[in-house]
Amino acid sequence: MSQRTFSIIKPDAVKKGYAAAILADIEKAGFKIVSIKKISLSKAQAEGFYHVHAARPFFGELTEFMASGPIFPMVLEKDNAIADLRTLMGATDPAKADEGTLRKKYASSIGENAVHGSDAEETAAFEIGYFFAGLELA
Ligand code: ADP
Ligand code: MG
Numbered sequence: 303m304s305q306r307t308f309s310i311i312k313p314d315a316v317k318k319g320y321a322a323a324i325l326a327d328i329e330k331a332g333f334k335i336v337s338i339k340k341i342s343l344s345k346a347q348a349e350g351f352y353h354v355h356a357a358r359p360f361f362g363e364l365t366e367f368m369a370s371g372p373i374f375p376m377v378l379e380k381d382n383a384i385a386d387l388r389t390l391m392g393a394t395d396p397a398k399a400d401e402g403t404l405r406k407k408y409a410s411s412i413g414e415n416a417v418h419g420s421d422a423e424e425t426a427a428f429e430i431g432y433f434f435a436g437l438e439l440a
Contacts, residue, residue, distance in 0.1 A: 306336060307383040308429035310418035313371035316340075320408045321374055324417065327404060328378065331390050337438045338376035345369045351432055354425075363413055375433040384426055387419040 348368035392403025420426035
């Protein structure tokens with residue numbers, strides 16, 4: 303059944319000029335791009351997005367990084383989109399990511415790992431709403 307998920311091309315990948323290559327891989331994997339934009343987050347906006355990780359030791363580093371440059375947040379659609387995007391992304395740590403995954407191809411470290419993808423239906427709904435208004439999701 304068709305499902306929507308939320309993804310971000312993170313600041314490291316945008317800085318390295320990988321945005322178009324990542325989008326091409328996402329489309330080749332069968333995802334339709336429902337909506338996309340380019341924005342820069344403040345530290346407070348990054349903290350709001352990653353609030354579930356507020357107690358983790360890397361929270362400061364993570365939110366600093368996510369506010370360090372422009373990102374491409376996007377909403378993607380396909381059958382089984384949430385799980386399939388996680389598979390396409392690969393493991394959080396690119397050193398452990400499978401060959402051919404986005405993180406294997408484009409990420410440099412566990413912190414600066416090129417892409418974000420929602421991990422469940424509830425988080426996808428929160429994350430889509432954090433970045434996109436209803437009118438942008440037709
Ligand atoms: P994922 O993005 O694969 O769902 P998590 O939800 O566990 O991973 O973590 C969110 C983000 O926090 C990661 O994508 C990564 O940018 C960062 N992160 C996770 N673990 C670490 C770590 N040990 N050190 C630094 N940053 C980390
Ligand atoms: Mg996660």
